[in-house]
Amino acid sequence: MAKQKTKAIDDLLETGQLIELREIITGLDQVSLNRLQKLMNDPHEFALEISDLLPFSIRKLIEKGSINMADLLPFFEDIIKESIQRNPQRLANLLFPIMGPAIRKAVSEDLRKMIESLNKGLESGISPKHLKWRFQALFSQKSYTEIMLSKAYVFHVKHIFLIHKKTALLLHQVTDTKVTSIEADMVASMLSAISDFVKDSFQAPASENVDTIKIGETNLWIEEGPYAVIAAVVEGNPPPRLRQTMQEAIEAVHYNHRTDLENFDGETSVFEHAEKFLKSCLQSEKVEKKSKPPYFALILFFILLGTVGYFLVQHAQNKKRRNDLIEVFRNEPGYLIARSTFQNNQLVLHGLRDALSRPPLQLAKDADFDPSHLQFRFQEFVATDSAFVIKRANETLQPPVNVQLTFKEGILHISGKADESWVAKANANYQTVWGVKALRWELTQAPPKRDLSWIINDIEAYTFIFEFNDISMNAAQKDQFEKLKSTALLLDEFNQTQAESFLMQIESFTSKAGNKTANTKIALTRAESFMGLLKEAGVPARLMEATVIYNEDIEKQMPVRTVEFKVVKKKK
Amino acid sequence: MIKKKIAMVGAFAVGKTSLVQRYVRSIFNEKYQTTIGVKIDQKEVLHNGKPINFLIWDIHGEDDFMKIKPTYLIGASAYFLVADETRAETLQTAVKMHDMASAVTNNAPFILLVNKRDLPKEKEITEEQLVELSQKGWRIIHTSAKDGTGVEEAFAELTKYMMEESQ
Numbered sequence: 001m002a003k004q005k006t007k008a009i010d011d012l013l014e015t016g017q018l019i020e021l022r023e024i025i026t027g028l029d030q031v032s033l034n035r036l037q038k039l040m041n042d043p044h045e046f047a048l049e050i051s052d053l054l055p056f057s058i059r060k061l062i063e064k065g066s067i068n069m070a071d072l073l074p075f076f077e078d079i080i081k082e083s084i085q086r087n088p089q090r091l092a093n094l095l096f097p098i099m100g101p102a103i104r105k106a107v108s109e110d111l112r113k114m115i116e117s118l119n120k121g122l123e124s125g126i127s128p129k130h131l132k133w134r135f136q137a138l139f140s141q142k143s144y145t146e147i148m149l150s151k152a153y154v155f156h157v158k159h160i161f162l163i164h165k166k167t168a169l170l171l172h173q174v175t176d177t178k179v180t181s182i183e184a185d186m187v188a189s190m191l192s193a194i195s196d197f198v199k200d201s202f203q204a205p206a207s208e209n210v211d212t213i214k215i216g217e218t219n220l221w222i223e224e225g226p227y228a229v230i231a232a233v234v235e236g237n238p239p240p241r242l243r244q245t246m247q248e249a250i251e252a253v254h255y256n257h258r259t260d261l262e263n264f265d266g267e268t269s270v271f272e273h274a275e276k277f278l279k280s281c282l283q284s285e286k287v288e289k290k291s292k293p294p295y296f297a298l299i300l301f302f303i304l305l306g307t308v309g310y311f312l313v314q315h316a317q318n319k320k321r322r323n324d325l326i327e328v329f330r331n332e333p334g335y336l337i338a339r340s341t342f343q344n345n346q347l348v349l350h351g352l353r354d355a356l357s358r359p360p361l362q363l364a365k366d367a368d369f370d371p372s373h374l375q376f377r378f379q380e381f382v383a384t385d386s387a388f389v390i391k392r393a394n395e396t397l398q399p400p401v402n403v404q405l406t407f408k409e410g411i412l413h414i415s416g417k418a419d420e421s422w423v424a425k426a427n428a429n430y431q432t433v434w435g436v437k438a439l440r441w442e443l444t445q446a447p448p449k450r451d452l453s454w455i456i457n458d459i460e461a462y463t464f465i466f467e468f469n470d471i472s473m474n475a476a477q478k479d480q481f482e483k484l485k486s487t488a489l490l491l492d493e494f495n496q497t498q499a500e501s502f503l504m505q506i507e508s509f510t511s512k513a514g515n516k517t518a519n520t521k522i523a524l525t526r527a528e529s530f531m532g533l534l535k536e537a538g539v540p541a542r543l544m545e546a547t548v549i550y551n552e553d554i555e556k557q558m559p560v561r562t563v564e565f566k567v568v569k570k571k572k
Numbered sequence: 573m574i575k576k577k578i579a580m581v582g583a584f585a586v587g588k589t590s591l592v593q594r595y596v597r598s599i600f601n602e603k604y605q606t607t608i609g610v611k612i613d614q615k616e617v618l619h620n621g622k623p624i625n626f627l628i629w630d631i632h633g634e635d636d637f638m639k640i641k642p643t644y645l646i647g648a649s650a651y652f653l654v655a656d657e658t659r660a661e662t663l664q665t666a667v668k669m670h671d672m673a674s675a676v677t678n679n680a681p682f683i684l685l686v687n688k689r690d691l692p693k694e695k696e697i698t699e700e701q702l703v704e705l706s707q708k709g710w711r712i713i714h715t716s717a718k719d720g721t722g723v724e725e726a727f728a729e730l731t732k733y734m735m736e737e738s739q
Contacts, residue, residue, distance in 0.1 A: 166646060183599050186613070189629070190600060266575050
């Protein structure tokens with residue numbers, strides 16, 4: 001019976017009738033059935049099959065309310081908790097690339113609030129520098145704090161090292177082209193050694209790292225990732241945003257080279273691709289040097305120029321005032337200025353001063369010159385200016401009010417009205433007045449009798465000795481000649497006023513020895529020549545007479561070529 | 573460029589620094605060894621025509637006053653153990669350090685350098701001791717810091733071990 005049934009099935013299969021019958025009953029062909037059978041028998045295949053549907057189904061279930069989110073949360077929390085308990089580092093490493101930005105965002109928000117607070121605090125800064133920054137903020141649409149902070153950071157990143165954390169080997173480096181390269185491999189390893197040393201020495205937890213080393217103006221900033229660190233050698237005062245750039249760079253390196261870092265065996269060429277991340281850290285910021293006019297230097301220059309100019313003008317004015325004062329003293333009667341010096345800010349005048357002259361301080365005061373800047377070193381002398389002679393004559397002779405005195409060429413002219421007694425007194429004392437040789441009375445009343453004896457004695461006292469056939473006079477003789485002329489004029493005046501006829505004989509001495517005629521002629525010529533000179537000087541010819549005296553005719557022998565004078569009464 | 577960190581460890585005054593002084597490029601003073609306990613030098617070697625840059629961590633010799641910091645050995649691809657042939661205790665120190673270094677470096681290749689071969693003093697490290705270590709698989713090279721004997725050979729051999737290890 002069984003054999004018959006099996007045989008019947010085999011027959012059906014052979015003819016395909018059974019397959020046809022199965023398709024009619026189930027609606028599935030053989031391929032679909034095989035696939036369903038495989039899904040049922042292979043869980044992996046089944047999981048793969050429903051993986052596309054499962055998220056969609058879960059979402060549908062949540063939408064329908066069949067599954068509550070709150071029901072799912074404990075499930076996922078337990079999974080994460082279990083994972084952390086088993087290997088916390090793994091999750092930390094996985095989260096590292098997203099933790100940085102998340103933390104930064106939170107920190108930057110706090111920082112923004114802090115800066116706002118700081119901004120308010122800084123509003124009170126009123127120094128010139130702060131005021132300048134405040135103006136810049138006003139015109140640049142930036143906050144005052146931004147301006148202030150930007151002025152504080154002047155820095156230059158010179159080297160960036162990417163260092164493998166475990167081996168301390170340098171994976172890659174970028175350097176500013178303007179700085180000299182250094183032994184980066186050794187420096188990077190030594191840096192790691194120092195970092196290890198510091199951590200070991202202070203028993204720092206593994207999670208804490210050395211992030212800053214400062215050597216004078218050079219800063220070493222270190223930013224760590226799970227497998228590598230970035231070290232930046234920075235000159236100057238870097239801003240916090242450099243640290244943020246470094247964080248972003250180390251995150252990018254880990255994101256792109258995680259496998260290379262995990263499996264690092266010494267081959268560093270692969271990290272050349274990290275250069276673009278490292279280069280972003282090569283920043284620098286310099287103090288702006290605008291090509292604006294150097295106002296400060298110009299102001300300083302003009303101040304200096306003004307100061308120098310002021311002192312030069314002052315110096316010139318002072319010098320002119322000193323010269324003007326010297327000129328005042330030179331022109332002042334009774335003063336003879338020999339020289340002037342300038343010592344200890346004082347003008348010192350050296351020279352002679354007549355006691356009757358105006359006081360020197362009075363002169364300085366009149367010239368508007370500060371006496372404290374003045375010194376006098378004068379010796380006394382007697383001035384022969386007519387004004388001083390008249391002053392002295394007034395002091396000595398004390399003339400009555402109706403008498404006027406004038407002085408000219410040694411003669412004191414007296415005019416006006418005076419009584420006999422004063423005239424006698426004046427005649428007796430006038431010789432004590434320095435510079436007065438004689439008096440000329442020009443009183444409107446009868447003039448007093450002249451002192452003829454003095455005139456005669458004076459004229460006859462002069463002697464001139466000349467060279468042969470020459471009557472030119474030396475300086476002393478000229479002086480004598482002038483005095484002789486004055487006295488001769490007095491004699492003429494005496495003749496005029498007293499109706500007398502005294503004559504001044506000009507005696508030329510010679511000898512009869514040899515050719516007497518020739519000697520006489522020469523002597524006469526000499527006397528006449530001298531007479532001519534006196535005539536030229538203003539002595540009237542009527543007063544003079546030339547004569548020749550022979551030595552043989554007189555007792556006293558006179559040197560030949562001598563000219564002397566004798567006053568005689570003219571024969572009527 | 574391939575770079576490798578290698579370490580030199582051994583007892584105090586076994587001649588670690590003198591041994592490599594003539595063969596390496598150095599920018600750091602020896603004072604670093606007495607301050608932070610390590611000085612780093614650099615040496616470039618050729619292996620199969622390719623340059624390999626060695627960063628040599630010359631670690632301060634261990635004595636009663638200063639222990640070496642295991643952190644300095646972390647990441648080393650190989651290391652030299654150095655002993656002074658005229659002082660037996662330096663071999664014991666080297667053996668002790670090997671245990672530590674091996675653990676820290678995860679069984680990195682190493683070579684024992686028995687130094688001061690040139691000194692006429694009596695040798696305290698016996699051939700038997702060295703044979704015993706050889707039998708454990710230790711590679712041992714006699715060196716002299718004075719005349720440079722064995723130094724280049726040691727570097728070449730360590731390079732070979734390292735490269736085999738990494739392959």
